[in-house]
Structure formats: structure tokens, C-alpha cells
Amino acid sequence: MATAMRAVVLLSAGIDPVSGRPAPVGTEIRAIGLARALGARMVGLHAGPPAPVLREYAGYGLADIVCLDGGEADPVAALAGAILSGALFAEGPVELVLAGRRASGGADSGLLPYAVAERLGWPMVADVAQAQRAGAQQAGASPDLDLEQARPRGARRAARVALPCVVGVHDVAACVPDFVFAQARAACLRALPCGLDGPPPVAEAAEERAYRRRPRLIAAAAQGTGGRVLVDPAPQDAARAIIDHLRALGVLPPPAGS
Amino acid sequence: MTGRPRRDPRAERAARQVGAGARPRFDLAQPPGGAGIGSSGRLRRDPRAEHARLLVPGGDRPRLARGGGAGIGAARAAAPAPAVxxxxxxxxxxxxxxxxxxxxxxxxxxxxxxxxxxxxxxxxxxxxxxxxxxxxxxxxxxxxxxxxxxxxxxxxxxxxxxxxxxxxxxxxxxxxxxxxxxxxxxxxxxxxxxxxxxxxxxxxxxxxxxxxxxxxxxxxxxxxxxxxxxxxxxxxxxxxxxxxxxxxxxxxxxxxxxxxxxxxxxxxxxxxPRAADPATMTLAEAPFVVAAGNGVTDFALFRSVVAGLHATPGASRVVCDAGSMPRAAQVGASGTVLDAVCYLAFGIAGAPQHLQGLGRVEHVVAVNTDLHAAMVARAGLSVIADAQRVMPAIRDALAAEGG
Amino acid sequence: MALIVACLAWGLVACVLLAALGLARRWRRGRPVRVDWVAGLAAVPRRYLVDVHHVVERRPEAARMHVPAAGGLLGGSVALMLAALPALRGSRAWWAVVAVLFAAALWGAVLVRRRRRPAVPSFLSGGMFLWLPGALGAYAGGALLLALGLLAAPDGGSPLLLAPLVLTVGGAVGLLVQFARGPMRHAFAGTVWLAAHARPGRFGGGRDTALRPLDLDAARLGALAPSDFAWTALASFDACIQCGRCEQACPAFAAGQRLNPKALVQDLVAATRGGGASYSGSPAPNAPPVACRGGMDAPIIGAGAMIHPDTLWACTTCRACVEECPMMIEHVDAIVDLRRGQTLMLGQVRPGAAQALRRMRDSAEPGGRPLAARADALAALDVPVLPEGGETDILLWLGEGAFDLRHGRTLQALVRLMRLAGLRFAILGAAEPDCGDLARRLGDEATFRLLADEAIATLNARRFQRIVTADPHALHVLRNEYPALGGHWTVQHHTALLDELVTGGALRLAPRDLPPVAYHDPCYLGRYNGEVAAPRRLLDAACGTRVEMARHGLRSMCCGGGGGNPISDVDGAARIPDLRMAQAGAVGAAIVAVGCPGCTAMLEGVPAPRPEVRDIAELVLDAVVTA
Missing domain, CATH: 3.40.50.620 (HUPs)
Incomplete structure (x- = not known):
């Protein structure tokens, strides 16, 4: 019986895009679900002081959340340091780091998981919709993870990666765990010193202001505004017109014979 | 610096602007080359060729290629611009x-x-x-x-x-x-x-x-x-x-x-990457959705048409409420908001709640008995007919092609 | 002989008391609650004779059965016991009294038998009920014969009386079994429940419909196992006599949505007794089978337990079952307790509900829409927004419906009418959070408290005379449920305000010549708040002809929109609003007048052809006469 994988879920103190209120980030919730689906033992890891919103993540199934006090100055170093420190699990080193696609409420660049992976020297696979442990493991060999990456229009790409690794979770991952108030209430938020040495990197000074909604470029529509209308055609003519139209749009493949 | 043509991005951008509203809108396909821009020494362009470059062949209505979809534009005309x-x-x-x-x-x-x-x-x-x-x-x-x-x-x-x-x-x-x-x-x-x-x-x-x-x-x-x-x-x-x-x-x-x-x-x-199976993929990701509304009564027929069209099935709220289609298939504000390229609606009049679900859909095809239905107004191609009679015809036409 | 008979009665009572002690021991494993026994027991006769019989009388044949059966049985048995006194034992008159009482009980037994002959109606249960008239008849008939024999010879015992004695003993044993294991325990459990009722305010014509706040720091939240229920609730489940009135009133049952309130209560009883499938009435329709395993501390909900989860989420919390229950059982409280356990302790809610709850936690709005967009429907009407510290006469609470374009038209009509009447009013604008109704009905008390605390703080930071809302759900929460959390205001439904304006002359209406209008009572206005007259007065003033649906007023049928039923999306055989619209069509209504955004949305979702749906505010605005 394989022992449970030791997974760390990176958590951010997100805000809700609609209301601007503190709220957990959807892909990070899915990251918890993904770790659960793998049967992993989980610790939540947050670079920053304990925030009430982190409790909400606990409601989705994280019993143990570690907050790296002071880690917000250099989150990459703080997170990587904590992951490598061995302080998160008594049983052994961290094998898997899960993160959302991007945070919501800060710079939201989606860069952090990559930077953490780079710092750890671990491979990083993004946009993961599904994960499972690869079967037929050699004894002693580092186990592999079979991942499924989400691609546009519902396409999927299989990827196999060796542990330890960093996994970014996509919005379409179906593994949203249930929110349980009793778990959120009971969760333990541990503050750990972040153990940063040396000065934090100088942040690039970017001007920040309220978001302005700007028009998107529109795809050139077909000539004329109204569509073509066939009133009461024969069913066969209607069918032909629809099929031809769908072919012209490229959504229906051409007939098998041609 | 020798005779290198200079361009005016501002003017080009202005030339693509559509309408004169407060919010600027830009037409990608329209080439900048309006009357007010051309001055001596400026580049000459061939708007026709540029438009043709983006065109997807086939069909009576011109359609400009957009990215992402496999199969779309597979046979794009290699229209070389005349030697400029x-x-x-x-x-x-x-x-x-x-x-x-x-x-x-x-x-x-x-x-x-x-x-x-x-x-x-x-x-x-x-x-x-x-x-x-x-x-x-x-x-x-x-x-x-x-x-x-x-x-x-x-x-x-x-x-x-x-x-x-x-x-x-x-x-x-x-x-x-x-x-x-x-x-x-x-x-x-x-x-x-x-x-x-x-x-x-x-x-x-x-x-x-x-x-x-x-x-x-x-x-x-x-x-x-x-x-x-x-x-x-x-x-x-x-x-x-x-x-x-x-x-x-x-x-x-x-x-x-x-x-x-x-x-x-x-x-x-x-x-x-492997393309998703349209029959089982989630509605929100599906590129081509065929949906049933009140005008559909034979759902076995509907499913066979959807399968024949290699589309993902959807439905209106009434149909899901009646249990004829699963709730996961519901399109609309209270169901799934689509991100599809094309939406084919059989017998759906188009209640406001339902149309909200078509947010980003580019092409709508409506089959409906009511010429004044909201769905018809939204559609690029509308067939004013009984969906129950059109569906078998589509199924048969597809079967004839396949056989 | 007479002494033997009297002793028999005493023995029977002793056995009944013993069985009652067994029941009480089971109830004691429920959650303790403080009960005012003196006041409660003193109130029992009145609660029974007035409140219970008020409900029982809605089925006259049931009332005609219950008076002789219960009166005869109880009176006769007590008279028999009193025959232990030598003075009475020797009195012919006394035996005549006993005979009359048991004759009544015998007649009652005949009537009980008739209810299930020739076939058991779908709403009644079979099982032990089938031989209940036999036991009752044997006991009453035997006792009647004994009394007649003793009437003939009060001091002597004829050996002829041995046969009726055996009959009486046999009947008494049967009744004991019916009491210990069967429906007859309702007599004892019902009395206890009436004395220790969780909502004493309901008696004497009162109304008490607010859900009780939950202590969110308690170790166990809501009910997962029978022992999580208040012990009085366990007693109330035992009080159920399976008359099936709740089943007939339940909209979810009518739509085949996996809920039957009667089966639910019986399943809860079975759960307290360790499971088993002894219930023999109609089940929750289309519900998948469950393992029927129970126990005082075993889970109630689940395929491996007593009740399928879908049953729980089919409830619209319309209180129709509570309104119809002659034992005054609080079905909705039980369902919300169970939902609280599922939601707060296990996170087991239906997917649509989970999404709505998450949006309520994160964006204070079940639809995830920006709060600032709530007043968009009123943008053209330029309604002032009440700032923090501001003051106005009437605060208009818009509610969740305001995001819907359709209800937006209702609100526009209401605002126009308030303008015509010269009222000073304002809205909260982006400061109005969701009131938390949906979260609370779904059992998510934590999210409800989050929203309620914010709403109460927002309202307490502003000054106004009263709150008016067109949403009965918000009305109920603001008026009845916020007081327990520190929000005390005068809250009015818009129909009450308009009625006040029309009655007071601030608005003049000229009845329009409209096709027949039927008023659909919103549950949260009618049953929850008892307001059924004002909307009808308004309609009478605004419309030509008004018709009543068969189910109206406090006994109206739900539209299917409450209690998170639509977002929980439980499979059914029909849709509740379709059934309701068919009822409107059956009485010839061409227009259904509504007073609730939920009802509007549900009833307008019924496919055509159907009656038109108009809010009362719209109909009143059309009829208003501007001088």
C-alpha cells in the first residue's frame, strides 16, 4: 500500500472580482480538490500573516494551514524555503506542490508557481484538470504523476511528470470539494517565521489605478446586420441550408466521402 | 532612414474605428486606408487582398478566420497578395x-x-x-x-x-x-x-x-x-x-x-492534445452546441441529430425542468453560459434568461416556428419551420453523406 | 366482577404508563430543551380543544370519528377506573354512564374502520391501522357488554360476563400494542408535544414562523442523528397519526419530487427506533431506495440510512404541511435542522445550492452579481440612495428579485405609485446585501449570519420610519428573523403599504375592465405572515372580477420557488408552478396576480398557454386615477 502523498497547496488571500470582498480563489479551491482526489495529505501554505479568508480554504478540506509571517516580502523565497525546510510534514519531504492558475487580488500574474518551481528545481505543469498517480511503479523509483492538461475548446493533453513537482490547476478542473463550515471553524492556522535572509528583491514600481473597461476588438461580422431567414422551407431544403452553413462556419467537418 | 516608409499608427487605428459612439470600437478586418490618410510617400495597400487573407472559404456568407479551433480554416485560401x-x-x-x-x-x-x-x-x-x-x-x-x-x-x-x-x-x-x-x-x-x-x-x-x-x-x-x-x-x-x-x-x-x-x-x-468528445464535454467548453427547446418533442431524434452533427447537446430551462434533458445541459443565465463558436437552437424562442447564456457565441442558427422570436433576431441563419420536421431531414441528409 | 373490571382498567392504565415511560426514555436521548411544564400543561386542554380541533374540523368526517372514538375510549376507561370506588361500583347510574361512553367508543371504532373501507385512501396508512378498529371495537364492545351486564346486576357477577371480559382484555392488549408500537401513542406523545410545543406562539390564533438561531459554536450543528433533535421534536414525530393531510398539501409531493412530509416524519420515528421499514403509507414519490438503517446516534440522511438526501432538498419550506397538521408538528423546523446538519457539518448540498452559497459568502449575493447593479432597474426613476447616517420615511428594500428585469418592472410600478402618493423614500443602493433568506432555508446558518449581521449593521446605521419591500422572503427575514439578531424595525409588504394608501385616500383607483384575476398568495406573505386580506382588497379596487383558486389564503399552494427548491433541482414528475398555473386556469383566471418576485419568476416560467402573471403593484398602477 503506497503511503499518502505529501502535498502542499499554495494559498493566496484572494478577493472576489465582483464584490471586492475577501474570498478564496477558485483554482486554489480546485487545487485542494485535486490533492484530495490523489488521496494526499495536505498542508496549506500562505506567504503572509494569517488572514480570515484562509479559513474558507479550510472549509474546502484543508485542516492545516501554515502562514509564513513576513513572507509576503519575497513570497517565492519564503514558500520555497518552507517547502524544502521539512517543517511541513513530520513524515518526510514535500512531494507535490499545487497552486491555482493565478491569484486574484494581488498582481495576479500567475507567475508565482513557475518561480517557486524554478527555485525548487522541480518541474512545473500548468492548467491541470485531472491527476492520478501513474500505475506500475518500480519499487524505489520516484513515483510519477499522470496529469491531464486542459486546452481550449475542451481539448485535453496528457502529461506525465516525475515527483516532486509543481502543478498549476485549471479552472475547468471538476474536483471542487464541498465547503464544510465545521471544517472551516475547526481548522488550525499556524503562523511560522518565514526565515527569509537577505533583503527582499526590489519590486518594480508600476503605477496602479482603478481598472478602466475598454472595448475589445470585434471580429468582423458578416455583411449586413440581420441574418438570412428561410421562411417555411421544405425540411430537406432547410436541412441542406443548415448543414452547408455549419460547414461554412467550420464547425461541422466536411462529409466523409470528400 | 533611407526612404523607409513611415507609418502613422494613430491614423491607422482611427481608420479602423467603427461608428462614432462614445466607446471606440475597432473593426479588425477593415483596412486602414481611408480617404483622409493617404498622403504622398505613404505605403499603398491592397485592402481586398488583406480581407481575403482572413477569409474562410465556403458558404455564402464571408467569414473571417479566428484562431483556436482545429479544423477551422483548414483549407484557407493561400491568397498571395498581388506583388506590392x-x-x-x-x-x-x-x-x-x-x-x-x-x-x-x-x-x-x-x-x-x-x-x-x-x-x-x-x-x-x-x-x-x-x-x-x-x-x-x-x-x-x-x-x-x-x-x-x-x-x-x-x-x-x-x-x-x-x-x-x-x-x-x-x-x-x-x-x-x-x-x-x-x-x-x-x-x-x-x-x-x-x-x-x-x-x-x-x-x-x-x-x-x-x-x-x-x-x-x-x-x-x-x-x-x-x-x-x-x-x-x-x-x-x-x-x-x-x-x-x-x-x-x-x-x-x-x-x-x-x-x-x-x-x-x-x-x-x-x-x-486530443480533441474532446463533443457528446460528453462540458457545455461551457464546447465549441459547437445544439440545443433543444419547447419545440422539440422527440428527444431520441434530437440526440441522434446532435451526434450526427458532432455537437454538444444543450437545452432550454423548460426542457430541463421537464426532465427531458439533464440539468447540466441547460443553457442560460441559470444554467451554463456558453463560449461556443456556433449555437444551433431547435425550437427555442429565446427568453432573455436564455439569451444571456449565449454571451460569447459568435454564430447562432435558429430553427423556430415564430418569425418574431428573439432567437431569430440573434441568428445568422434562421429557418422558420417546425423543428420536429427539420431534425429528421438533417439526420437523413447526414446519413446519406456518410453512406 | 365489577371490581375485576375496575382493576382491569387500572391495569390497562398502568401498562399504558409503562409504555409511555418507554417513549419518554427514548425522547430523553434527544437534545435537552427548557420547557415551562406548568404553563404548558395548563394550556393543553385549550390547545387541544381549540387549536387542534380547528384543524381537525377541516375534515369533518375525521372530526366525527375522533370525538366518539377518543372521547368514548378515554371517558369510558376513566369511568371504569373510578368504578374502583365502592359507591360508584354499586351504582346502576354509573354503569349506565360507562355503557354510554363505550357505546360511543364502539361507534367511533366503526367510523375508524369505515375510513379504510372498501379501500385504504392513498393519503392514509395501512399496517397496524388495519386492525386498530378491531382492537378498539373489541375493547369498547367488551366493556359495553360488561357495563350492560353490571347495569343489570351491579353487585353480582354473572358467568355470562366472562366472554365480554375476555373480549375486553383482548382488546386492551391490542390497544396496548397499538400504543407501544403503533399509532395510538399519538395520544400521549401529542399531549406532551402540545404542552411542550416548540412554538407556543402558534396557539390561540397567533403566528410563530421564524427559524430559531443556531449556536454556531456548538459541537454539533443541526441534526445528523435523531439524538441531535430537541427531545420535544422527537415527541412531535411520535405524535404523528399519519392522517396524510401534509401529504395532500405538499407541493413537492404533488410534483413527485421525492418528498412526502408524512413519510419523512415516519422515517424519523423509525430512525429513533433503530430503522426498519414499518411505514405503510405512500412513500416519498420517486425516491431511490434507502437501506432503512437507523438508531438514536446513527445518521438519518443517506442512501445507507433512513432518508434519501433528495427528500431534504425538495422542500420549498412553504409550511403548507405545518398549516394542515392537526398535531401541530413542525415539519419545516425538522427539515431545516436536518439541512443544517448536512450543510454545516458535511457540506452535502446540491450543486446549484453549493454555488449559490459560495457566492453569498464571497459576494454577498446568491447570483454573484455586483451589489451596485441591484438598483439598475430603478436607474431611470432616480430614487435617492440613503447614505450612512441618513434619514428618510420609508426605506425600500429591493431584494434579490431586483436583479431580474421582470421584477424590475414591478419595482418601477411600486416606485411610481409611491411617488404619486407623495411618499418620501429611499433605497440602500450598493449597500444592500442579500438578506440571507436562501442561505438560512438551505441550512447554512453561518452564511446567513454573515449576511444578516451586515444587513442589520447597514440598516441600524440609517434612520427611517419603516421598511417596505416587494419581496415576502425579505419581509419575513427582516420582520421575523432579524429581531433575534438585533434588528428591530417596522417592516411592511408593498401590498400592505398600497392598501394603506388606497384606504387612506392617497391613491384613488378606478376598477378596470379586466378578465378574471386570481390572486396567488405567496407562502411567505400568507402562511408566514398571515397577510391575505390587503392584497385582495387592492385587487378588488383595481380589477373588475376576482376569482379564488381552490387553494388560497393560508391554505394556498406554493409556486415552488421557496426554500432553495429551484436551485437544488430535485428530479420530479412535474413542475410545481405548472400545477399551480393549472389550478389558476381551472377557475377561469386569465390573470394571476402575484406579490413576490419568486412567484413571478416561477409562474412566468410556465410554458404558454397560461394566464398572464402581473404583480399587484402593476395592476394597481394601471388602475390609479390621477386627478
Missing amino acids: RVVRVDDPACLVVAVPDLPDGRLDRLDRQVLGAARVLADAASGAVVLLGGAGMPDLGDAGPAGADRLALVDLAADDPDARAAIVCAALAALSPRHVLFPDSDDGADLARRVAARTGRGLMTGVEVLTARQAIRPCRAGRCEQVSAPPALLTLAADRVAPYAGAVREARPLAVDPPPAPPMAGRIRASA
Whole structure:
């Protein structure tokens, strides 16, 4: 019986895009679900002081959340340091780091998981919709993870990666765990010193202001505004017109014979 | 500086503006070449050819190619522009590298916008745009029209994103460009972040406004925006910067030093993407949705038509309420909001709640008995007929083709 | 002989008491609650004779059965016991009294038998009920014969009386079994429940419908196992006599949505007794089978337990079952207790509900829409927004419906009418959070408290005379449920305000010549708040002809929109609003007048052809006469 994988879920103190209120980030919730689906033992890891919103993540199934006090100055170093420190699990080193696609409420660049992976020297696979442990493991060999990456229009790409690794979770991952108030209430938020040495990197000074909604470029529509209308055609003519139209749009493949 | 044509991006942008409303809207396909712009010494363009370049053949209604979908534009007409002047940049002051996704080896819609954005930055600095792509791309003939001065083709590892990033980093180190632009697509964003993490340089992701002087991107859950000078590395959000529509560029092949073998290759083994099964994929991701409403009574027939069309089944609320289709199939504000290319509605009048579910759908086809239904007004093709009679005809027509 | 008979009665009572002690021991394993026994027991006769019989009388044949059966049985048995006194034992008159009482009980037994002959109606249960008239008849008939024999010879015992004695003993044993294991325990459990009722305010014509706040720091939240229920609730489940009135009133049952309130209560009883499938009435329709395993501390909900989860989420919390229950059982409280356990302790809610709850936690709005967009429907009407510290006469609470374009038209009509009447009013604008109704009905008390605390703080920071809302759900929460959390205001439904304006002359209406209009009572206005007259007065003033649906007023049928039923999306055989619209069509209504955004949305979702749906505010605005 394989022992449970030791997974760390990176958590951010997100805000809700609609209301601007503190709220957990959807892909990070899915990251918890993904770790659960793998049967992993989980610790939540947050670079920053304990925030009430982190409790909400606990409601989705994280019993143990570690907050790296002071880690917000250099989150990459703080997170990587904590992951490598061995302080998160008594049983052994961290094998898997899960993160959302991007945070919501800060710079939201989606860069952090990559930077953490780079710092750890671990491979990083993004946009993961599904994960499972690869079967037929050699004894002693580092186990592999079979991942499924989400691609546009519902396409999927299989990827196999060796542990330890960093996994970014996509919005379409179906593994949203249930929110349980009793778990959120009971969760333990541990503050750990972040153990940063040396000065934090100088942040690039970017001007920040309220978001302005700007028009998107529109795809050139077909000539004329109204569509073509066939009133009461024969069913066969209607069918032909629809099929031809769908072919012209490229959504229906051409007939098998041609 | 010798006789190099000068362009006026402002004027070109203005020429693409549609209407005179308070909110500017831009027409991608309309070439800038309006009456007020042409002055002596300016480039001459062939708007017809440029329009044709974007056209997808077939059908009675012209449709402009848009990126992403496999199969779309598979037979795009290789309409070479009539020989106009090809613009050369022989001695660029700097390089701006665009790293397009090139799905199926071709520039897609966002790729062209990335090249357009690269053009903006290059032109401001008298630089050249370098298209960095994979070797062995079959159809990069439109790199020049899309704005590439140089074509740097390197052997990009397709199945290992780690290795791919290492190769791109090596190529960039060889080119030492001033700016590198990636599309903010799934693949482009992944590559850009890997490159940024590997090189330790800052990355500005999801840029929505890009001019020679500034770049703007949303942050803080889309409630704020960051403004800065155009950064060294950026990813460009979709449909924010117009593709290049000026004269054809040279697209001169550029030899790049062969990249070193990536040290950590083999950690990730990715296979080729496989298209989803339309019958089972989630509605929100489906490219082609066929939905049933009140006008459909025979759901076995409906399902066979959906299967025949290789589409994903959807339904109106009433149909789901009645239990004829599962709730997961419900389209609308209280169901799923679609992101499809095409939506074919059988017997759906189009209640406001339902139409909200068609938010980003580009093409709607309606089969409805009511000529004045809201769905008909939204549709590009409407058939005013009983869906129950049209569906068997479609099934039979598809069966006849297949047999 | 007479002494033997009297002793028999005493023995029977002793056995009944013993069985009652067994029941009480089971109830004691429930959650302790403080009960005012003195006041409660003193109130029992009145609660029974007035409140219970008020409900029982809605089925006259049931009332005609219950009076002789219960009166005869109880009176006769007590008279028999009193015959232990030598003075009475020797009195012919006393035996005559006993005989009359048992004759009544015998007649009652006949009537009980008739209810299930020739076939058991679908709403009644079979099982032990089938031989209950036999036991009752044997006991009453035997006792009647004994009394007649003793009437003939009070001091002597004829051996002829041995046969009726055996009959009486046999009947008494049967009744004991019916009491210990069967429906007859309702007599004892019902009395206890009436004395210790969880909502004493309901008696004497009162109304008490607010859900009780939950202590969110308690170790166990809501009810997962029978022992999590208040012991009085366990007693109330035992009080159920399976008359099936709740089943007939339940909209979810009518739509085949996996809920039957009667089966639910019986399943809860079975759960307290360790499971088993002894219930023999109609089940929850279309509900998947469950393992029927129970126990005082075993889970109630689940395929491996007593009740299928879908049953729980089919409830619209319309209180129709509570309104119809002659034992005054609080079904909705039980369902919300169970939902609280599922939601707060296990996170087991239906997917649509989970999404709505998450949006309520994160964006204070179940639809995830920006709060600032709530007043968009009123943008053209330029309604002032009441700032913090501001003052106005009437605060208009817009509610969740305001995001819907359709209800937006209702609100526009209401605002126009308030303008015509010259009222000073304002809205909260982006400061109005969701009131938390949906979260609370779904059992998510934590999210409800989050929203309620914010709403109460927002309202307490502003000054106004009263709150007016067009949403009865918000009305109920603001008026009845916020007081327990520190929000005390005068809250009015818009129909009450308009009625006040029309009655007071501030608005003049000229009845329009409209096709027949039927008023659909929103549950949260009618049953929850008892307001059924004002809307009808308004309609009478605004419309030509008004018709009543068969189910109206406090006994109206739900539209299917409450209690998170629509977002929980439980499979059913029909849709509740379709059934309701068919009822409107059956009485010839061409227009259904509504007073609730939920009802509007549900009833307008019924496919055509159907009656038109108009809010009362719209109909009143059309009829208003501007001088």
C-alpha cells in the first residue's frame, strides 16, 4: 500500500472580482480538490500573516494551514524555503506542490508557481484538470504523476511528470470539494517565521489605478446586420441550408466521402 | 532612414474605428486606408487582398478566420497578395521578438495580434520584428503580411514544455531583443511564464493596452490596472491590439545559434492534445452546441441529430425542468453560459434568461416556428419551420453523406 | 366482577404508563430543551380543544370519528377506573354512564374502520391501522357488554360476563400494542408535544414562523442523528397519526419530487427506533431506495440510512404541511435542522445550492452579481440612495428579485405609485446585501449570519420610519428573523403599504375592465405572515372580477420557488408552478396576480398557454386615477 502523498497547496488571500470582498480563489479551491482526489495529505501554505479568508480554504478540506509571517516580502523565497525546510510534514519531504492558475487580488500574474518551481528545481505543469498517480511503479523509483492538461475548446493533453513537482490547476478542473463550515471553524492556522535572509528583491514600481473597461476588438461580422431567414422551407431544403452553413462556419467537418 | 516608409499608427487605428459612439470600437478586418490618410510617400495597400487573407472559404456568407479551433480554416485560401512593395528593415535599431503559438503551424488570430503589437513597439524604436517559431512549420508564408521582418525558426521541443522554454531562452539570449511578446493563450502564457521564471526577468501578463510608451494590464482581481512602460517580457490578452495591416514585411529567415541541449529535459512528457468528445464535454467548453427547446418533442431524434452533427447537446430551462434533458445541459443565465463558436437552437424562442447564456457565441442558427422570436433576431441563419420536421431531414441528409 | 373490571382498567392504565415511560426514555436521548411544564400543561386542554380541533374540523368526517372514538375510549376507561370506588361500583347510574361512553367508543371504532373501507385512501396508512378498529371495537364492545351486564346486576357477577371480559382484555392488549408500537401513542406523545410545543406562539390564533438561531459554536450543528433533535421534536414525530393531510398539501409531493412530509416524519420515528421499514403509507414519490438503517446516534440522511438526501432538498419550506397538521408538528423546523446538519457539518448540498452559497459568502449575493447593479432597474426613476447616517420615511428594500428585469418592472410600478402618493423614500443602493433568506432555508446558518449581521449593521446605521419591500422572503427575514439578531424595525409588504394608501385616500383607483384575476398568495406573505386580506382588497379596487383558486389564503399552494427548491433541482414528475398555473386556469383566471418576485419568476416560467402573471403593484398602477 503506497503511503499518502505529501502535498502542499499554495494559498493566496484572494478577493472576489465582483464584490471586492475577501474570498478564496477558485483554482486554489480546485487545487485542494485535486490533492484530495490523489488521496494526499495536505498542508496549506500562505506567504503572509494569517488572514480570515484562509479559513474558507479550510472549509474546502484543508485542516492545516501554515502562514509564513513576513513572507509576503519575497513570497517565492519564503514558500520555497518552507517547502524544502521539512517543517511541513513530520513524515518526510514535500512531494507535490499545487497552486491555482493565478491569484486574484494581488498582481495576479500567475507567475508565482513557475518561480517557486524554478527555485525548487522541480518541474512545473500548468492548467491541470485531472491527476492520478501513474500505475506500475518500480519499487524505489520516484513515483510519477499522470496529469491531464486542459486546452481550449475542451481539448485535453496528457502529461506525465516525475515527483516532486509543481502543478498549476485549471479552472475547468471538476474536483471542487464541498465547503464544510465545521471544517472551516475547526481548522488550525499556524503562523511560522518565514526565515527569509537577505533583503527582499526590489519590486518594480508600476503605477496602479482603478481598472478602466475598454472595448475589445470585434471580429468582423458578416455583411449586413440581420441574418438570412428561410421562411417555411421544405425540411430537406432547410436541412441542406443548415448543414452547408455549419460547414461554412467550420464547425461541422466536411462529409466523409470528400 | 533611407526612404523607409513611415507609418502613422494613430491614423491607422482611427481608420479602423467603427461608428462614432462614445466607446471606440475597432473593426479588425477593415483596412486602414481611408480617404483622409493617404498622403504622398505613404505605403499603398491592397485592402481586398488583406480581407481575403482572413477569409474562410465556403458558404455564402464571408467569414473571417479566428484562431483556436482545429479544423477551422483548414483549407484557407493561400491568397498571395498581388506583388506590392515588400518593406525591408536592413539595419534595425533593436529587435522585438514575437513568439506566436502557431497551432497547426499557422498564425492564428491572437498570433497575428501579437505580431501587430510587436510591430507597434518595433516601429517606435526603428526596430525589426522577429517571429520566433518552430522549425518545419509548413505554412508561415503569411508571416510577412502579418508584420514579421525576420523569421527565426528553431527546433522547439513539442512534447516537453521545460525543454521548449530552455530553447526559447537560448534563442532569446542569442537575439537579445528589447521586447519579447507572447500570446496570453494557454500555451503562450505557459511558455512566457517559464521563460520569465528561468531568466528571472519580470513578466507583464495579460496586457490589454499596448502603445509605444505604455502597457496596461489588469490586476487585483480585475479591479485595478497596472501601467508601466512596455516591459521586456509580456503576454498579450486576446482581442486587445489590432493585427498588423500594413504593407507586407520581408520575413527574412534569420539564423539563430543552435540552442544548447536543455539540461533538465525529460522531466515532463506531454502528448499531443486530443480533441474532446463533443457528446460528453462540458457545455461551457464546447465549441459547437445544439440545443433543444419547447419545440422539440422527440428527444431520441434530437440526440441522434446532435451526434450526427458532432455537437454538444444543450437545452432550454423548460426542457430541463421537464426532465427531458439533464440539468447540466441547460443553457442560460441559470444554467451554463456558453463560449461556443456556433449555437444551433431547435425550437427555442429565446427568453432573455436564455439569451444571456449565449454571451460569447459568435454564430447562432435558429430553427423556430415564430418569425418574431428573439432567437431569430440573434441568428445568422434562421429557418422558420417546425423543428420536429427539420431534425429528421438533417439526420437523413447526414446519413446519406456518410453512406 | 365489577371490581375485576375496575382493576382491569387500572391495569390497562398502568401498562399504558409503562409504555409511555418507554417513549419518554427514548425522547430523553434527544437534545435537552427548557420547557415551562406548568404553563404548558395548563394550556393543553385549550390547545387541544381549540387549536387542534380547528384543524381537525377541516375534515369533518375525521372530526366525527375522533370525538366518539377518543372521547368514548378515554371517558369510558376513566369511568371504569373510578368504578374502583365502592359507591360508584354499586351504582346502576354509573354503569349506565360507562355503557354510554363505550357505546360511543364502539361507534367511533366503526367510523375508524369505515375510513379504510372498501379501500385504504392513498393519503392514509395501512399496517397496524388495519386492525386498530378491531382492537378498539373489541375493547369498547367488551366493556359495553360488561357495563350492560353490571347495569343489570351491579353487585353480582354473572358467568355470562366472562366472554365480554375476555373480549375486553383482548382488546386492551391490542390497544396496548397499538400504543407501544403503533399509532395510538399519538395520544400521549401529542399531549406532551402540545404542552411542550416548540412554538407556543402558534396557539390561540397567533403566528410563530421564524427559524430559531443556531449556536454556531456548538459541537454539533443541526441534526445528523435523531439524538441531535430537541427531545420535544422527537415527541412531535411520535405524535404523528399519519392522517396524510401534509401529504395532500405538499407541493413537492404533488410534483413527485421525492418528498412526502408524512413519510419523512415516519422515517424519523423509525430512525429513533433503530430503522426498519414499518411505514405503510405512500412513500416519498420517486425516491431511490434507502437501506432503512437507523438508531438514536446513527445518521438519518443517506442512501445507507433512513432518508434519501433528495427528500431534504425538495422542500420549498412553504409550511403548507405545518398549516394542515392537526398535531401541530413542525415539519419545516425538522427539515431545516436536518439541512443544517448536512450543510454545516458535511457540506452535502446540491450543486446549484453549493454555488449559490459560495457566492453569498464571497459576494454577498446568491447570483454573484455586483451589489451596485441591484438598483439598475430603478436607474431611470432616480430614487435617492440613503447614505450612512441618513434619514428618510420609508426605506425600500429591493431584494434579490431586483436583479431580474421582470421584477424590475414591478419595482418601477411600486416606485411610481409611491411617488404619486407623495411618499418620501429611499433605497440602500450598493449597500444592500442579500438578506440571507436562501442561505438560512438551505441550512447554512453561518452564511446567513454573515449576511444578516451586515444587513442589520447597514440598516441600524440609517434612520427611517419603516421598511417596505416587494419581496415576502425579505419581509419575513427582516420582520421575523432579524429581531433575534438585533434588528428591530417596522417592516411592511408593498401590498400592505398600497392598501394603506388606497384606504387612506392617497391613491384613488378606478376598477378596470379586466378578465378574471386570481390572486396567488405567496407562502411567505400568507402562511408566514398571515397577510391575505390587503392584497385582495387592492385587487378588488383595481380589477373588475376576482376569482379564488381552490387553494388560497393560508391554505394556498406554493409556486415552488421557496426554500432553495429551484436551485437544488430535485428530479420530479412535474413542475410545481405548472400545477399551480393549472389550478389558476381551472377557475377561469386569465390573470394571476402575484406579490413576490419568486412567484413571478416561477409562474412566468410556465410554458404558454397560461394566464398572464402581473404583480399587484402593476395592476394597481394601471388602475390609479390621477386627478
